[in-house]
Amino acid sequence: MSSRNRPLALVTGASNGIGYELALAFARGGFDLLATGRSTTIHAVEADFSSVGANVTTVQADLSTAEGTETLWKAVHDHAKPVEAGALNAGIGLGGAFLDNDLDEQLQLIEINISSVVRLTKYLADAMAHRGRGRILITSSISATLPTPYETVYGPSRAFTRMFALSLREELRGTGVTVTTLMPGATNSDFHARAGMNDTAFGPNEGKNDKAEIARQGFDALLTGKAEVVAGDRTTKRTALVNRLLPEPLKAAHHARKAKPRR
Ligand SMILES: NC(=O)c1ccc[n+]([C@@H]2O[C@H](COP(=O)([O-])OP(=O)(O)OC[C@H]3O[C@@H](n4cnc5c(N)ncnc54)[C@H](OP(=O)(O)O)[C@@H]3O)[C@@H](O)[C@H]2O)c1
Known part of the structure; x- marks a missing residue:
């Protein structure tokens, strides 16, 4: 697939675990990636995704705060391609x-597992x-x-x-x-x-x-x-x-x- 035709996927929690494997699956499946994680590890794993053909943008953002989630959404908004698939996994x-x-800590879990998901889904679903x-x-x-x-x-x-x-x-x-x-x-x-x-x-x-x-x-x-x-x-x-x-x-x-x- 030519680079221009590769659809874009957003994957949160792509720096580790299930999200990392999801990002790899998207990359192998012909998607470009906007991959995000909380730690700097997200930048370290970029090469793993690009080595299987994806054009990768990495964003380090803390989804336990509204500001962090907005930072991620700004990166989505600024990307040249629209998001065709979004995996909200963090x-x-x-x-x-x-x-x-x-x-x-209990309230922080709610911010990450619930509030950031609602916020990102609101923006993503609306655009889609x-x-x-x-x-x-x-x-x-x-x-x-x-x-x-x-x-x-x-x-x-x-x-x-x-x-x-x-x-x-x-x-x-x-x-x-x-x-x-x-x-x-x-x-x-x-x-x-x-x-x-x-x-x-x-x-x-x-x-x-x-x-x-x-x-x-x-x-x-x-x-x-x-x-x-x-x-x-x-x-x-x-x-x-x-x-x-x-x-x-x-x-x-x-x-x-x-x-x-x-x-
Ligand atoms: N593992 C299981 O047994 C299991 C079972 C059922 C469902 N799940 C669900 O699967 C999802 C992924 O879990 P996992 O097993 O892959 O766990 P994991 O290996 O700990 O990975 C979690 C991912 O979420 C990111 N993350 C955590 N806090 C964040 C924050 N404040 N802001 C932005 N990103 C943050 C982490 O980024 P950093 O690594 O950069 O911090 C990492 O990329 C979770 O939603 C979990 O509820 C897991």
């Missing part, structure tokens, strides 16, 4: 007891609807299918993104814009370590889903315009199905046993 977790966690086409992928989690004690703010933040994405998808029917929800199961990234959950059953990365496979399933679902995809292995997909049938208190008790810090 997110953080927070393990530990609700009463022990710091309130500012005006052009009459576009694809949006919003990362949620299998955590959206159950109460998540000891991740009491995190899980509900992903339940928000799931219902937000499904609601907007329905509103945008007929506009040419699709919204797809990505619901990964536990995945081998830095996510749980960064969430302070090494001392729980979620600590070890062994046995978790492969982040590249999560990204592949998300990218495919985006391209086909699916409503949502539970991404991961068969066990992950079966768990999501079973969760539809189980009572919430039972799922809460099970999750508490896995997520409660051992000390």
Whole structure:
């Protein structure tokens, strides 16, 4: 594909984990990239994406503040190409007891996982609807299918993104814009370590889903315009199905046993 014809994809959280793999999938799939992360790592990984053919613009922006999110949107706005596909994937977790966690950290999680997603989706969906086409992928989690004690703010933040994405998808029917929800199961990234959950059953990365496979399933679902995809292995997909049938208190008790810090 000539450089002029490559559509542009925006990927948030592209410096690490699932977002990094999503950005690679977009680059290999013929997209140029506007790739963003919180740390300077986003600039270090630029070459990984350009080496598979993408023209890459990297933006370091902190999505825990409205200013950071606006900085990113300005970069989107200033780009020569319109965004054809947007993967809003950046997110953080927070393990530990609700009463022990710091309130500012809990509110920061809401800023990153919810507020920045709403803000960016507002701008993106509006621009796409005006052009009459576009694809949006919003990362949620299998955590959206159950109460998540000891991740009491995190899980509900992903339940928000799931219902937000499904609601907007329905509103945008007929506009040419699709919204797809990505619901990964536990995945081998830095996510749980960064969430302070090494001392729980979620600590070890062994046995978790492969982040590249999560990204592949998300990218495919985006391209086909699916409503949502539970991404991961068969066990992950079966768990999501079973969760539809189980009572919430039972799922809460099970999750508490896995997520409660051992000390
Ligand atoms: N891993 C799992 O088990 C799992 C399961 C289900 C859903 N998810 C969801 O998948 C998404 C990606 O998680 P991951 O596993 O890839 O985690 P990760 O490896 O920790 O990567 C998180 C990404 O988000 C970026 N980010 C974090 N805080 C940010 C901020 N304030 N501003 C801008 N960017 C920020 C990080 O940037 P820097 O690295 O530059 O700081 C990084 O690129 C999250 O939304 C998470 O909720 C993860």
